[in-house]
Every structure is written in C-alpha cells, then in structure tokens.
Amino acid sequence: MGAATAEALRIAHRSQQIVSEIIADESPEGKIKQRVVMATGNPQFAELLRFCHNPIKAGIAAIRTGANLYTDINMVRVGITKDIARFGGKVICALPESDDVSDGELTRASAGLSLLGSHLTDSIVVIGNAPSAALTVAKMVHDGIEPALLVATPVGFVNAAESKEQIRQLKIPSITSVSTQGGTPVAVAVANELISMSFR
Secondary structure, three states: OOHHHHHHHHHHHHHHHHHHHHOOOOOHHHHHHHHHHHHHOOHHHHHHEEEEOOHHHHHHHHHHOOOOEEEOOHHHHHHOOHHHHHHOOOEEEOOOOOHHHOOOOOOHHHHHHHHHHHHHOOOEEEEOOOHHHHHHHHHHHHOOOOOOEEEEOOOOOOOHHHHHHHHHOOOOOEEEEOOOOOOHHHHHHHHHHHHHHHOO
16 A cells, blocks of 8 residues: 555544544434535534435435436536445436437436436436436426435525425435535435445
C-alpha cells in the first residue's frame, strides 16, 4: 500500500469516527444518516431525512434478490458502487441520449423514467437531481407502477420540496429529504449504504 493510499484511508477512518460521534446512532437509519453527513459535510442534514414504509428493509431485500437500480442522471449512476452486481443487479441511468424522446412537456430525465414503465416495478429508483423526475415517478406510482424502493433527494427551489412531499404521501417505501435541500451526493450516499448493508 502506497503512502498516499494509507493517508487517504487514515483520513476516511478518522472522518467516520467523527461522524459516529456526531450521529451516535448505530441503527440502520442511523448508519444512513452517518453516510449522508459524511457525504455532505453537514451534520444538520441528518435531521432532513425521512424514512417511510420500512424502506431500509425493502431496499436490502430488493438488492439481495438482484433488483436493478435506476437513476435520473449519470452523475448519480457513476457514484453508486458497482458491488450491487454481486447480487445480480445493475445500476442503469434512465436519462436518454437524445432529446427526441420528450414532447416538450417532460424533461429528459422525466421522459427516460416514463419510458421505462413497468421495468420500474420491483426495482430501486434513485433520484438525486431532477424534481421533475420525482414528480413523474410519483405519477407513475399513482398509475400502478410499484418500485421496491424510491430514493428521492432532488435539490432546488422549483418543485424540489413539493416533489419529495408527494413521494412521502405514496404507499411505497421511500427515503427522501425535506425542504429544497438534497442533491446527488445525498442520493448516492443513501444507495451506497443500502448496498453495504446488503452484505452484512
């Protein structure tokens, strides 16, 4: 092991110690909060997470049975550990390569998720960027699509808070953040901790 790698591991270990002291909760929800706080550098973010309908149990079960994980953008896909493949699942970005899939009323992220249709049933959907994608998936759930778990932490001042509130009203497992805050690092941290838990 090189000196640089050893130093990086030392820093990561010390960071984990500090976060464990700040969030002194070793429950499954606590471990996800710790991971998110590490990713954001913001201890207050732990209070912004919401867990509805036993999402951790549902997410782990889905991962262990080989469920695919669909993301709204490539940045979220790239950040998620590919260790999920050891269970047979894949991390797939729903974002289409062309704008042609949209009729002008949907963003590309929304259109891509909409095109997946029933493929989202029993999958894990992770939205870290686009409030429009969260609203689209919420509508799809109303129409009968049933993801095993929906992780939604879009950030922004237009529809971000509202889209996550809509998701919390659904009768499916979800992990969301309240308010306008969120973003890709939060969604990635949640997904990666769920995958780590699946190995325990």
